[in-house]
Amino acid sequence: MRVFVTGASGWIGSAAVDELLAASHEVVGLARSDASAASLDAKGVEVRRGDLDDLESIRVGAAGADAVLHLANKHDFDNPAVSNKAERDAVQAIGDVLAGSGRPFLLASGVASPKQGQMLTENDKSPFHGPEAPRGGSENLALEYVDRGVNTVSVRFAPTVHGDGDHGFIAALVGIARDKGVAAFVGDGTNRWPAIHRSDAARVICLGLEKAPAGTLLHAISEEGVSTREIAEAIGRGLNVPVTSVAPEDTLEHFGWIGRFFALDAPASSALTQELLGWAPTGPTLIQDLDAGSYFHA
């Protein structure tokens, strides 16, 4: 397949592109900068210059492809409305182009249980609808295109897609622990985060594009729930700083924006994804990755 990939230069996107190329797919990658364009070009990816703020560049990329993989995100966590609007607008632009084509449209999403502590499965619909919702309600918007002849597949990534070079949530938590001289968890630290190694996430994406029927929700999750206390303890070991609890009411003061996520108890399963795709995780666990040390290089 000729796959148009937004976010092709990103953490997950660059691994997904490698996986797609290894599976003999042709990749066209959206790049918004010279540096991103050069990194894609070096891999043999056809570069399409563009930006989430230039929807025409996304429409043209989608129109010329057999499948679209949408991973770009502004990730403005201090001002989520900006990211959410860009995400929703991009999904709408791609959906409108693909309508009636039956072509795969795989987009990134996250795990969000309607009920704290309840194991989220692929059968659970997202509670987020409309532009004001987290991620602009983009998963449900994309699924609306199934009735308009789009093979929409949503991949819900674990809140940590970890590995060597990760600059996501775990790297942010390490930075906070380094700055504060203490590795913290919230309350008793029994709340859980699912996790997946980046190599496994890339595999789920590639298999999802190849195999998943329209309307499928995939869970890119290897570990259903790692306790945040275990995460803080591994960060404490890595930085050689004490590990401590932060009271729930002090979460945002201690952690800033990421406290909203780190306080969540969001276990999620991938049993149905593994069965559908014939996939089983093979990468290291989150704690193995933390203990391997790459998160703690200065």
Ligand SMILES: NC(=O)c1ccc[n+]([C@@H]2O[C@H](COP(=O)([O-])OP(=O)(O)OC[C@H]3O[C@@H](n4cnc5c(N)ncnc54)[C@H](OP(=O)(O)O)[C@@H]3O)[C@@H](O)[C@H]2O)c1
């Ligand atoms: N990583 C995780 O743990 C995780 C967990 C759950 C969900 N997700 C979701 O998975 C998707 C991929 O995440 P990621 O970790 O790979 O993100 P990332 O490393 O931050 O990469 C983001 C990508 O989006 C591109 N981008 C940012 N702003 C753009 C703009 N204005 N126009 C065009 N492209 C733009 C970036 O391009 P440049 O390279 O030029 O900056 C980069 O390719 C996102 O939707 C994310 O929210 C990720």
